[in-house]
Amino acid sequence: MKYGVYIHIPFCKGKCSYCSFYSIPVPTPHGEANALFDSYLRALLGDIASHKEFHGVSVDTVYFGGGTPTLFGHHRILTVLSALKSFFRITPDAEISIECNPSDLAENVLLPLVEAGINRVTVGIQTFHEHLRRRIGRIPAAPTESQLEQFMRIFEIVHGIDIMCGIPDATEKELARDIETVTSLKPEHISVYLLTVESNTPLAKTVFNDDSFLEFQRQQLEFAMDMLSHKGYVHYEISNYCLSGYHSRHNMKYWTFHPYLGFGAGAHGFTGLVRYYNTQKVEEYIQFQQYQKDVRSQRAAMAEFLMTGLRLIEGFSEVNFEETFHTKLPDSIVVCLNELVRENLLRCWHEGNTRRYCLTREGICISDYVIYRCVEPLL
Numbered sequence: 001m002k003y004g005v006y007i008h009i010p011f012c013k014g015k016c017s018y019c020s021f022y023s024i025p026v027p028t029p030h031g032e033a034n035a036l037f038d039s040y041l042r043a044l045l046g047d048i049a050s051h052k053e054f055h056g057v058s059v060d061t062v063y064f065g066g067g068t069p070t071l072f073g074h075h076r077i078l079t080v081l082s083a084l085k086s087f088f089r090i091t092p093d094a095e096i097s098i099e100c101n102p103s104d105l106a107e108n109v110l111l112p113l114v115e116a117g118i119n120r121v122t123v124g125i126q127t128f129h130e131h132l133r134r135r136i137g138r139i140p141a142a143p144t145e146s147q148l149e150q151f152m153r154i155f156e157i158v159h160g161i162d163i164m165c166g167i168p169d170a171t172e173k174e175l176a177r178d179i180e181t182v183t184s185l186k187p188e189h190i191s192v193y194l195l196t197v198e199s200n201t202p203l204a205k206t207v208f209n210d211d212s213f214l215e216f217q218r219q220q221l222e223f224a225m226d227m228l229s230h231k232g233y234v235h236y237e238i239s240n241y242c243l244s245g246y247h248s249r250h251n252m253k254y255w256t257f258h259p260y261l262g263f264g265a266g267a268h269g270f271t272g273l274v275r276y277y278n279t280q281k282v283e284e285y286i287q288f289q290q291y292q293k294d295v296r297s298q299r300a301a302m303a304e305f306l307m308t309g310l311r312l313i314e315g316f317s318e319v320n321f322e323e324t325f326h327t328k329l330p331d332s333i334v335v336c337l338n339e340l341v342r343e344n345l346l347r348c349w350h351e352g353n354t355r356r357y358c359l360t361r362e363g364i365c366i367s368d369y370v371i372y373r374c375v376e377p378l379l
């Protein structure tokens, strides 16, 4: 069995007002930031070294996420990578990804990472329109044309670009222009996230999450789906599109219930029925990298399997479920699935002796609701 490894780098230049991820602003005096990064690096290396039970396993995906991992400095990222190489068997074809902000698109930032084996770089743009960036309090600036050109010139990597739809006040024309700009670059991978207004964020104070806003978001999502498919991108997960063969192998592990290890503040790992959580607070993490173990009940694990499997456009099959849990889909779940099929929110078809379920286009637009109804009997 091959594992994925997730490394969390929880630092950002500031806090965007829609963001509910755990990240802390980097201290402004350069020296203070470097001291914090060095302490965090020591903690990460200690964390990786302490997980002896996994040392020696095969790892075929590594993902540096955040926060803004590139803020951490390429020499620290390289130190983490070489620690991973010394404790795990990183396969020669491993997918090694990093997230970055537009300001990091310069060749002098990316090339040392690429030379060290990073082969997939994703840049979070969200939108090119300044007034929409201000509307959601997006702190990193939009990339310039020359930054994007430099990024696309690095041939050895898979290029990923993240954009956002459903931003309050955005018009269809503005969304179309964002998608047009991104697709004209021909990145191998595009993520389109529907803006979620989380109640614990500053953005929630300025947006009414009422029916008309939800309808506006649904229209934006459908528009993005149609335009990207027209541009030749394969829609393979609710928020993810790629040119054929360039899906994120690391993220697929989350959606297909495969194991992964997580290192860093707030990171978690997953090994079947057991999930490991690390403390979220950076200061606590620097002092003790102790994981809490959360042993999932069979029901909770089944709910998780369905929640993640239905995120994929190809959905899940009964046989995958049976192979994972050595039992058939519970009757209570089959009843819910069939109800949702009748309501045209799920599609079901036969594949040999087994059945496969996936979201319909209508279901994708209200996926949280549909997925909740599927798993409700297990909660």
Ligand code: SF4
Pocket (backbone or CB within 6 Å): 011, 012, 013, 014, 015, 016, 019, 020, 021, 023, 066, 067, 068, 124, 139, 140
């Ligand atoms: S850069 Fe990304 S992770 Fe950092 S605050 Fe903004 S949205 Fe959140």
